[in-house]
Amino acid sequence: MRRADRLFEIVQVLRRASKxxxxxxxxxELETSRWTIYRDMAALVAQRIPIRSEAGVGYILERGFDLPxxxxxxxxxxxxxxGAxxxxANAEPALARAALDVRPRSPPSCPTTFTRSSTILSPAHCRRPGRGGMTGSTFKS
Structure with missing residues (x-):
């Protein structure tokens, strides 16, 4: 894996982490050495990525840091x-993890129904008055 890809993946791993x-x-997770991670973390911090760390505890990405x-x-x-x-809900773990990374992060214009991580969308979520949208007969899971 190229270093630039690994640095991006480290940020993604930290974004997904709850602790x-x-x-x-x-x-x-990235199939590399711990020493490589130490060097990469130093590089990320030098680029002003808000990563906090404590010896014996680990690394955490400060809240509020996200991709534009x-x-x-x-x-x-x-x-x-x-789609995400x-x-x-239905794909293998690696693809599901990628979908978690792509999912919108509550943009202001997005209805809350579409951003709740616990809500799996159904055809009813896709219908809007006056617009048509998907119906139960055309939606296939």
Missing amino acids: PLTADTIAK PLMLTTDEIEAVTL QLVI
Whole structure:
């Protein structure tokens, strides 16, 4: 894996984490050495990525750090969210993890129905008055 790809993946791993992760844990997930993770973390911190660490505890990405938002229409946000949630619910773990990374992070223009991580969308979520949308007969899971 190229270093740039690994640095990006480290940020993604930290974004998904709900608690501090040790260098060993990150190294196992990325199939590299703990020393490589130490060097990469130093590089990320030097680039002002808000990573906090404590010896013996691990690394954590400070809240609020995220990738810049994409400029998407409401329909595009809904399409991406629907697709991502279907993949999360039905795909193999590696692809589901990628879908978790792509899922919108509550942009202001996105209805809360489409951003709740616990909600799996159904055809009813896709219907809007006056617009048609998917129906139960055309939606196949």
